[in-house]
Amino acid sequence: MTSRTKCRGWKNRLLIGTTIFSLSWSLGPVARAQDADVVGRVNGQEITADDLATAEQMYSQQLGQMPEDAKRSVLVDALIELKIVADAARAANVAEQDAYKRQLAFFEAQTLRSLFLEQRVAAAVTDAAVRAAYAEQAAKIPPVLERRLRHILLRSESDALEVISALKAGRAFAELAEERSVDELSKQNGGDLGFIAEGQIMPEIDAVAAKLQPGEFTQTPVATAFGFHVVWLEATRNRPAPPFDAVAPQIRQALAASEERRIISELRAAAKVEKLIADVTPPEAEDGHEH
Incomplete structure (x- = not known):
């Protein structure tokens, strides 16, 4: 062409x-x-x-x-x-x-x-209105506890016990994770798993993490289907609201749609309207899923 x-x-x-x-x-x-x-x-x-x-x-x-x-x-x-x-x-x-x-x-x-x-x-729908709507919605978000965890994954219980002994002797958790962990992904970051909400990780780890205080590690190996873990609780927090810049476009769009509906409804209420054909509800649009 x-x-x-x-x-x-x-x-x-x-x-x-x-x-x-x-x-x-x-x-x-x-x-x-x-x-x-x-x-x-x-x-x-x-x-x-x-x-x-x-x-x-x-x-x-x-x-x-x-x-x-x-x-x-x-x-x-x-x-x-x-x-x-x-x-x-x-x-x-x-x-x-x-x-x-x-x-x-x-x-x-x-x-x-x-x-x-x-x-x-x-x-x-001004910038101030968008920020006010964001603050209102953020305040309504129910608190979700998140824990920042690190772990070291070992193939055997004896290997895990060796790591726990080294931690008790003062070795840094991140260093041991880089040296000993068989989790190739997290070991590169010192075993860091990031912030994880309750119920979003293996139940065995979730259960022991709930008993730790920030700065503490498990005193016995945690067995899962993947091997034996040594778990460190680094910090806890309530999950923060999404950042304003990430959700502002959606908030603005929702406010604009709501304001447009309000304006049309107000104008329609003040007008003398005669619809001379029957009101018929249109069929729902196909969404590609079987219900």
């Missing part, structure tokens, strides 16, 4: 959904900033960086992770073709047809709805 053919394919995909954009152009020239960059011309009519930015916003999902220079090129080509066809439609008096006027009225209402809700939601 040639690069020209690929480019044409992208333009065709973009132009499938250009009704709103072409209708907005058909309303006539829009006042533009004097310093707007011109990215193309069609019969002397300018296509500006503002047009390009609007198109990019509308088609961002279709463009995916395309490199920026390729994205600009594809969008400008699409806008050029859009302008050419829109001019041809005007010359053919499509703008005088009832079908055009119906679509224009629909898309005008759709655009007004979108911008109105976007602006109202943005005014309500």
Whole structure:
């Protein structure tokens, strides 16, 4: 496939959904900033960086992770073709047809709805509101005890007893883990298993860890299906809430959706609404699972 053919394919995909954009152009020239960059011309009519930015916003999902220079090129080509066809439609008096006027009225209402809700939601869902919601939800998280454990895994009980004797003689736990443990992964970190919630590790280790104080190790080997463990409790804590930056986007999205529903509900309650067909609940969408 040639690069020209690929480019044409992208333009065709973009132009499938250009009704709103072409209708907005058909309303006539829009006042533009004097310093707007011109990215193309069609019969002397300018296509500006503002047009390009609007198109990019509308088609961002279709463009995916395309490199920026390729994205600009594809969008400008699409806008050029859009302008050419829109001019041809005007010359053919499509703008005088009832079908055009119906679509224009629909898309005008759709655009007004979108911008109105976007602006109202943005005014309500501020950074402060997101932080307040985070603090409220974090305070409701039930405490979960976590223990930071280290272990040394040995193949035999006698090996484990030797390690316990060495610990009692003052050897550092991390050093012994690196030297003696057969757990190849944790031995590289001095036997560190990280913070583990109750019930999230082998029950034999969970049971003995619950009896230790921070800084203590098991005085007898702990037998599991993997061998014999010597376990050290380094610290305990209640599991912290997820960091704000990790959950802020989801919180903002949830607040925005809630605010949008509130605005629509408020407006609907104040309006005189007549639905002249029966209310029918749509079927649930398929989720790919059998229930």
